[in-house]
Amino acid sequence: MNFDIELGGKLLWGFVTSGLIIYSFLCSLIYIQTKQKTFLYYGLYNVLLFVFLIKNSPLFPDDIYNTYLASRYIPINWLIQVIYNSLLFFFYIEFLEMKQYFSKYTSLLTKFLKFLMGFSIALGIYSILSFNPDYFQYFFNFGFIPLMTIFVISSLYLTLKIPNRLKYFIFSGIIIYQVFAYISLVKSQSMIEGEYPIMYFYIGIIIESTIFMLGLAYKVKLLYLEKINAQNKIIEEQLASQALKEVYQKKLENQLEEKIAELKKALQESEAERLKSLTLSFESEISLLKLDALRTQMNPHFIFNALNSIKAYLIDNNKEKATYYLNKFAKLIRKILESSRTDSVSLDEELETIELYLNIENIRFNDSIKFIIKKPENHITTATKLPGLILQPFIENAIWHGLMQKEGEKNIVIEVNRIDKVVILSITDNGIGRKKAKEKSDKKSFKKESLGIQFAQERLNYFNTKNNTNYSFTIIDLQDENIEASGTQVVFEFR
Numbered sequence: 001m002n003f004d005i006e007l008g009g010k011l012l013w014g015f016v017t018s019g020l021i022i023y024s025f026l027c028s029l030i031y032i033q034t035k036q037k038t039f040l041y042y043g044l045y046n047v048l049l050f051v052f053l054i055k056n057s058p059l060f061p062d063d064i065y066n067t068y069l070a071s072r073y074i075p076i077n078w079l080i081q082v083i084y085n086s087l088l089f090f091f092y093i094e095f096l097e098m099k100q101y102f103s104k105y106t107s108l109l110t111k112f113l114k115f116l117m118g119f120s121i122a123l124g125i126y127s128i129l130s131f132n133p134d135y136f137q138y139f140f141n142f143g144f145i146p147l148m149t150i151f152v153i154s155s156l157y158l159t160l161k162i163p164n165r166l167k168y169f170i171f172s173g174i175i176i177y178q179v180f181a182y183i184s185l186v187k188s189q190s191m192i193e194g195e196y197p198i199m200y201f202y203i204g205i206i207i208e209s210t211i212f213m214l215g216l217a218y219k220v221k222l223l224y225l226e227k228i229n230a231q232n233k234i235i236e237e238q239l240a241s242q243a244l245k246e247v248y249q250k251k252l253e254n255q256l257e258e259k260i261a262e263l264k265k266a267l268q269e270s271e272a273e274r275l276k277s278l279t280l281s282f283e284s285e286i287s288l289l290k291l292d293a294l295r296t297q298m299n300p301h302f303i304f305n306a307l308n309s310i311k312a313y314l315i316d317n318n319k320e321k322a323t324y325y326l327n328k329f330a331k332l333i334r335k336i337l338e339s340s341r342t343d344s345v346s347l348d349e350e351l352e353t354i355e356l357y358l359n360i361e362n363i364r365f366n367d368s369i370k371f372i373i374k375k376p377e378n379h380i381t382t383a384t385k386l387p388g389l390i391l392q393p394f395i396e397n398a399i400w401h402g403l404m405q406k407e408g409e410k411n412i413v414i415e416v417n418r419i420d421k422v423v424i425l426s427i428t429d430n431g432i433g434r435k436k437a438k439e440k441s442d443k444k445s446f447k448k449e450s451l452g453i454q455f456a457q458e459r460l461n462y463f464n465t466k467n468n469t470n471y472s473f474t475i476i477d478l479q480d481e482n483i484e485a486s487g488t489q490v491v492f493e494f495r
Helices: 002-035 037-055 064-071 075-096 103-129 136-159 168-190 198-269 272-315 319-339 348-366 391-404 433-443 452-467
Strands: 369-374 410-419 422-430 470-477 485-494
Touching: 002 037, 002 198, 037 064, 037 075, 075 103, 075 136, 075 168, 075 198, 103 136, 103 319, 103 348, 136 168, 136 369, 168 198, 272 319, 272 348, 319 348, 348 369, 348 410, 391 422, 391 433, 391 452, 422 452, 433 470, 433 485
Parallel strands: 369 410
Antiparallel strands: 410 422, 422 485, 470 485
């Protein structure tokens, strides 16, 4: 063998194997980050191709290589080629997203490749154990090569129909690799003196790998652009949502202005009965609009935080908890919507809604808030009617102004009793108390005014006027034996 050709072959072999190691490493890193099967298959293909080239290394002495060729383990030489060529086809399928365009053909090709690898492994083991490598050689030359040629040609034909630029990388890479691989195969069969046929195989690998890596880089760019577009779409949707919210707020303001104008007109007409009717109607609309305003403040933040908490369970693969809280969240939303359609709900329904609300809010505290709802076994909770969601602002204050800033055990107790004909409901927390909560709030540069308690008082006043009831609530600052704040208690009297 000519010395220059042999030396060039060794240098080329070293260059190719080094490139395969680098490509495999890069693909593994990208796969770990993106979980894209394209990089997994191409990385495995490069690993097996590297093993094949190591086994056929020109650095090994001829006597060692000839001993290997004469041994019963020679089928490994063909088995590796079958597997890495199959992995290369899996790479084509994922890279071009062929299933999206040719689902039936892709399904057929995938099943064939899996069968081919399984059959080849079984035949390879049998050939080694039976000391007869001819079985695998016949299969490789007269079975595998013709079948792969058919699939290569059909895949190239279909590749040209795919409407994206990725097809050009695959098409050119396959053509160049197959041409040089066949030249290498033909020349290795002829065994002409002075030839180094595997050099053509090395050249094909270099060109093909370069083209495919460029293709992968282009695909990474497309994935990045797709991610950017998705982020821009989310931003656009958020802006649209904000615009809708502003429109809704403007609509509420217009409705208030219209009612005020209608009341002024009624005053000018001096019709006492009409004035009384319009006044009641106006107060009803004001109450409902304020309730809507309260919900527009509470629901977006509460819903956003609740869904984020449930999402965290899904990310942690805690499907049981995610399903549990998602069911409670759906039930809570349904109850809120149902309460918005009526003027009043039973105390029993209100307590059920509050229990659902506490369960959802407690997710963000890792279930550290212990809450108890005590109610009598009799029918007073079903017979007592009150405005829907009237208790929610008090529970929210207990959590965010009392318990959130407290270290140690956090408790909320809701208790219902009846004294004579008066139904008493108390909400007791062991938080830091209103005084400390106000001091902490005053230190913040940004202060958000809470209107929930004020709206609750106005809704109770309207409910009393409309239903001839005498509902009221009192807020009590609790103290321990050292006259230190030990929590807050809200006491409702329904009479």
